Amino acid sequence: MAFVKTTPSMARKAPLSEGTLLGWLRLNLFASVFNSILTVFVLFIIFFTVKALWIWGIADAVWVADTRRECFNININGACWAGIIAWLDGIFYGRYPRDELWRINLGGIMLFIWMAPLWLPRVQGKILVGLSTVALYPFLAGYLFAGGDKGVFMQIMVTAAIVALAANIANAAIGFFINGNLPDFIIRSIRQNEAPEARQRNILLAILAALFIAVFVWQMNWTVEVVSWTRWGGLFLTFVIAGIGIASALPGGILLALGRRSKLTVIRVLSTSFIEVFRSVPLITVLFMATTMFPLFMPEGFVLNKLVQVIIAVCLFNACYLAETVRAGLQAIPNGQYEGAHTIGLGYWKTMGLIIMPQALKHMIPNIVGSFIGLLKDTTLVSIIGLFDVLTILRSISKDGPWLGLHQEALVFGAMLFFVLCFAMSKYSRHLEAKLSTGHKN
Amino acid sequence: MGGIVAVGDSGKESMHIKPVEKFDFFHDERVRSIFFQFLTVLVVCWVVWFLVSNTAYNLEKRGLSFGLDFLGLVAPFDPDFKLISFTVGVDTYGRILLIGILNTLYVSFLTIIGTTFLGFSVGIMRLSSNWLVSKVALSFVEVARNVPLLIQIIFWYSVIYAVLPRVKQSLDLSLGAELAFLNIRGLYIPWPVPGDAFWMTIAAMLVALAGAWFFRRWARRRQDITGRSFPVFLPVAAIIIIFPAFVFLITGSPLAWDIPRLEGFNFAGGASLPRAFISLLMALIIYHSAYLAEAVRAGVLSVSKGQSEAALAIGLRPNKVMSLVVIPQAMPAGVPPMISLWMNIVKNSSLATAIGYSDLVAVFMQTSLNTAGHAIEIVGITMAFYMIISLTISGLLNIYNKRVQLVER
Structure with missing residues (x-):
């Protein structure tokens, strides 16, 4: 005889909603006995780790002292941050002359101002802003950092950079506050907006030329003291190498990736072997190659300084890595996109520049930024071949008389520095990916 | 194939369906293509x-010679760490090169093993349903990935120096038995010295492995035919352990141990791993584990949830779901990053030069280059070594990818 239930059984109590704190804890930390044990165990470990770090890094740390010995006398269990504080200038600027530090700061501020419009809403001509950052800013900053006499070429580039910076600021202000762009604004404010286009263009060109000449005349008398590259160092040098690397590796990588996918056999074979050679060897060997073999490769009397050799090596090396990233992005573009572009009559460069690349690059933003992060981390390798980058400076703290033996604090500081930079970059890339995403993911 | 021509991304094939047009020399695709390629060849040449x-010219002017003869010259320095013997004043640069290669491969090999363990553990922790565990794993990954490897290496190098005791107060890792020691200079462990008959144990090991393989194949075939599974793990473990152990005992335990002893200011005997090696190994393992953990996680997440749900629905146990359904499908997504990680490990081990571990770059590209000159040859040989390694590894990857692709639909 089968048992048939005639009355409905009582409804079970609703499970704790995940929305409440208790429910969340139950679900995520104490779902089972094993899980609960695990949670308690991990909490235990976290507690001791954090406590030890807290005591060493903050509670027992010494912030004000003149020597490491003094740190020890005050509290031997804690970190001696006083040494790091005393060396902060060195960590950031290396051995750059102390009276000239304003130049580095000014260079940094100019870069910030130059690029800030990219993040401002309503500003027009952002592509131009980005291009000028890569093409013109380095000359201005380079002169500012290195100083000395300017050749004619350098004078022209510095002038162009200053004009571009001024135009950039004006354009950003106009875009941000009153909508519109700089050329339109000029035309309108001199009441020429009814005039024919050619006339408008000539007016703008004339203004540009006048500005250019004015700036050129001014900068002829503007010189700053020479600072040899051997005195560049610290985080500043790291940023210079990483900055140039990033700015040139992306275009280089795009070209190499296109070369590798080219239907021209010779170009494809050359790009492929170039990429594969550089990708299969460690950066340190490329750096050694640059410093030991470049001098042999170059004609007599042509001397490149070590910094330039290193920068060239870093650029080539990272261009190859980026090329593979870009290629992966290109491979993800469906054939229909190429065919569509052909159908509307676009040639190779227009297809690539207008249809394929924007999609491929957008697709690969996290990977590209990942490569940039790798580049930033890899710049520490230049310390091995004797440049005074941030790591060299950090290591030299422990050889400095009063701070003899201060290893861990310096390295922990360096680690935190890089962690903040790299972590911020990777988080920003996620944000950018989400913002630019137009696909139908989920 | 006749009339139908696929229009590829090249657009080259589409010429077949172009309307007939006048031949324009400067705008013809083939002419342009040949022209540009010719130009490139010219520039490259x-x-x-x-x-x-x-x-x-430069070599001649500086009176330098070119050639590999220097490999036969006597090297005037002694590498700190070597797996094979080296006598200063007798052995050559060729032997230095060999020592460097062996050291690089040695540290890379140990790193790969260590990374596999740590990386998989962290990857599994990362996937844990326990929020705390997963966040701890995430923090580990983020910290290990975002701090430059070189800083990590130097950091461990200095921490080991600060934390470990001096030679006289060495830590006894064997808890009073005085077998293994850890001190500021490194790790000292007993090292096996195989006796005459030890080869029989090794032979037994090989036989046991072959037997285990055949046993597993038999068990699988039986399952295919009868549908009943036969426990494999325990019998295989028994075969592999018991048979060689038996042979080892009846041949009279032909294995002696060379135990490190404190003699004067340092330990003698046994095997030693210097501080530089340990810190390098630690940093390499930690750094690459973070990447491996992410690869493991990505691989497992690439298997859609429906797969494991379906496997659970047909009554498979959670561990069977993992081993029979999820992992086989996760492999194609997880293995390529893992293999390129191996390549990175070999390449990144070159950072050893910063703390003085005698790897290929340190001992050959730095010290030998400074003492023997011959920059071009030395840089060339070093790069060639890394290229061979990476070509081998990418060859393996290609083979694997081909096999995986066959399995796919």
């Missing part, structure tokens, strides 16, 4: 000629 002629 010029660059190569430029470099070679400059180099030849």
